[in-house]
Amino acid sequence: ELVQEWTHELKKLPAKVSTDDLTQCLKVQIHKDTFQNLLKTNQAECLVSPANSFGLMDGGIDYYISEYYGGTDKLIPIVQKTIDFEWCGEQNVGTCLLVDIRELSTKIKNNSMRDDEKRSFPGYIAHCPTMRLPKSLSEDDTVYRCTWAMLTAVRMHNAKILEESSKHQRINAVVCAGFGTGVGGLSEKICAKQMMQAINHFVNAPTNTGQRSTTGPWLIEWSYASKINDAIDKS
Secondary structure, eight states: OHHHHHHHHHTTSOTTEESSOTTSSEEOOOOOSOHHHHHHHOOOSEEEEOOBTTOOOOSHHHHHHHHHTTOHHHHHHHHHHHHHHHHTTOOOTTOOEEEEOHHHHHHHHHHHOBTTBOOOOOSEEEEOOSBSSSOOOOSSSHHHHHHHHHHHHHHHHHHGGGSTTOOOOOOOOEEOOOSSSSTTOOOHHHHHHHHHHHHHHHHTOHHHHOOOOOOSSOSSOHHHHHHHHHHHHHO
């Protein structure tokens, strides 16, 4: 199952990826639970939607994400409005769009708050289409691209916090299920390999390590690009 495959692949990653040390570059934890139960005891600022290109979040895990925020008629219009603004209504597969739902999140949290229930309602949805419309996925690099896009989108989002005019809330924790293993029908092994490969490349990217292997004006040489591509092809 996916949890076992994730755990196996996580062990291969460098020390920069830690399961418990926040001083490392990236902390990755694996949970065998629903996101609803996870958010009862864990705070997160972002929830990933492994969606379709049009923000139609009424099937699969997206349906449950919509229900978590009051139903499809509450969440989908916000997501689609952002897709319409950024992508003219159709977001490319393998990209990530951070949707600000803090206003809805606050309303839902206030309405559902009880003495015995203090759930976390992430204020951002990371909308990462794994397919244009629901279909079976081929064994390409879609999972890698979605994971990479999500990581880099959160990185850029947090970088904007440094701007004085920024109204963003910092994203410290992201809840993300496996990409492509539901309607897409990808094997858990492929999903785990590609997600962890993207994490590995992210933490070791020259941009994040500050270490460049080039001596000329180029930031990246063909040798580095080929190494990354070969690793993805093998995952």
